[in-house]
Amino acid sequence: MTRSRPIVLVLAALVWPASVRAQASCGTCEHLCMWAPLLMSAEKTKQLFSNTDLVGGVDNVLQLDGAVNSAMGDWRSSLGEVSDSPCYRIIVKEFYDDDPLASSQLNDVVTHLPPSGNLLHVKYDDPKCPIEPATGKTKKEKDQAMKDLKERLCPALLDAFMTHEKVHQAQCKALWKKGAKAATNAFASPQTFAASEVKAYEAQIKVMRESMQKLIDRKQCQVSTHSIEDFAPPPKPDVDVQKALKMGKALEMINTVNAQSGGKK
Numbered sequence: 001m002t003r004s005r006p007i008v009l010v011l012a013a014l015v016w017p018a019s020v021r022a023q024a025s026c027g028t029c030e031h032l033c034m035w036a037p038l039l040m041s042a043e044k045t046k047q048l049f050s051n052t053d054l055v056g057g058v059d060n061v062l063q064l065d066g067a068v069n070s071a072m073g074d075w076r077s078s079l080g081e082v083s084d085s086p087c088y089r090i091i092v093k094e095f096y097d098d099d100p101l102a103s104s105q106l107n108d109v110v111t112h113l114p115p116s117g118n119l120l121h122v123k124y125d126d127p128k129c130p131i132e133p134a135t136g137k138t139k140k141e142k143d144q145a146m147k148d149l150k151e152r153l154c155p156a157l158l159d160a161f162m163t164h165e166k167v168h169q170a171q172c173k174a175l176w177k178k179g180a181k182a183a184t185n186a187f188a189s190p191q192t193f194a195a196s197e198v199k200a201y202e203a204q205i206k207v208m209r210e211s212m213q214k215l216i217d218r219k220q221c222q223v224s225t226h227s228i229e230d231f232a233p234p235p236k237p238d239v240d241v242q243k244a245l246k247m248g249k250a251l252e253m254i255n256t257v258n259a260q261s262g263g264k265k
């Protein structure tokens with residue numbers, strides 16, 4: 001019991017990484033430094049769901065989710081300061097004559113990153129497979145949560161997240177054509193679940209990259225000598241598999257305890 005609290009807090013922090021305040025716009029060149037960490041984060045998540053040691057080492061989807069979240073936390077803390085990030089360095093150098101203090105807009109962007117990850121999901125036990133916000137129980141609460149997301153996220157970012165969910169939705173609908181059992185059983189397997197995430201992240205990453213490219217082209221950001229890879233270098237495949245698996249199992253234990261005590265999270 002004493003161990004459960006810090007773990008829950010860590011996971012909660014991952015769902016809402018750095019955002020406290022709304023940030024609906026994302027149309028300036030400085031916002032490349034909003035897209036960059038989100039793109040890298042999506043690429044890292046895809047990498048983890050593609051990791052056969054991780055996917056093969058869990059007993060169920062809940063453990064896999066916990067393992068991936070834990071590995072994501074380690075990866076994020078390995079990134080260091082925002083001021084060291086490639087995007088920040090490039091923008092400060094090219095836009096602000098190497099003077100970080102001149103970049104209040106950039107500093108505002110990087111210190112108020114929008115939330116990402118686990119914001120939306122597909123309701124697999126419904127034959128219509130609706131996409132809904134992860135928070136809220138009643139329809140009214142869900143509607144409000146969706147409204148909040150639309151206000152908080154810039155449209156292009158919401159679009160990227162929706163693209164991700166539409167991949168799951170299409171798979172869900174296809175499964176329902178085979179029957180309710182097919183739909184509910186398919187995602188009980190970590191392998192199937194992971195494969196679905198990899199596909200969904202691929203689609204999301206494509207939209208994110210297109211949005212970054214559009215921003216560079218439309219706003220004529222003076223970064224012509226740089227590519228998206230310079231702003232958001234592909235994450236290294238490093239992962240402490242054993243630690244992640246341990247954390248995944250811990251998450252499952254916590255959930256079991258929570259369910260037994262009636263306090264379903």
Ligand SMILES: [Zn+2]
Binds near residue numbers: 200
């Ligand atoms: Zn997904």
